[in-house]
Amino acid sequence: MEDLNEQKQSNKKTIIIIAVVVLLSIAAAVGGTLYFFGGVPGLSGDSKVQANVSSGPQIIPSNSIYYSMEPAFVINFNAGRKxxxxQVYVAVKAQTESAVSQxxxxxxxxxxxxxxxxxxxxFESIQTPEGREEMRQAATQAVQDVLAKHGNGETIDQVLFTNLVMQ
Structure with a gap:
């Protein structure tokens, strides 16, 4: 009978030891994860790195307003015998609502x-990035010329090609 009581006590001790080891393992895993990923403030050892990250370059929101000219421009070319x-999708970037309304x-x-x-x-020149950039700048100048002639002094920043397909 004593053997049976000792065996029961031994089984209880074994179960308690296993449960404690499992709980400690879980606690160590959670604590390690929080430590390495900075989940608990003050526990991370990289306070200098965190200070440098927070004092990095700040993103300044833009006040730009965009106006998409719909429908797209479709132009045909005679390139040799073909x-x-x-097809060009054009958007205009400006800083004020009044420029967009103009x-x-x-x-x-x-x-x-x-x-x-x-x-x-x-057709050959606009197949190069430089040619497309020149065409975009010329388009910006064309819009600015119209606004200078017919508008109330408002101006745009630039014309953007949001999609350009050539075939």
């Missing part, structure tokens, strides 16, 4: 001038 096409107000004139500008381009 008929080629270009672009909307004079959209027919702006669309006309941009269509003429795009049609005058050489």
């Amino acid at each position: 008929q080629r096409f270009m 672009v909307e107000r004079h959209a027919p004139v702006i669309r006309n001038n941009l269509n003429q500008l795009f049609a005058k381009q050489d």
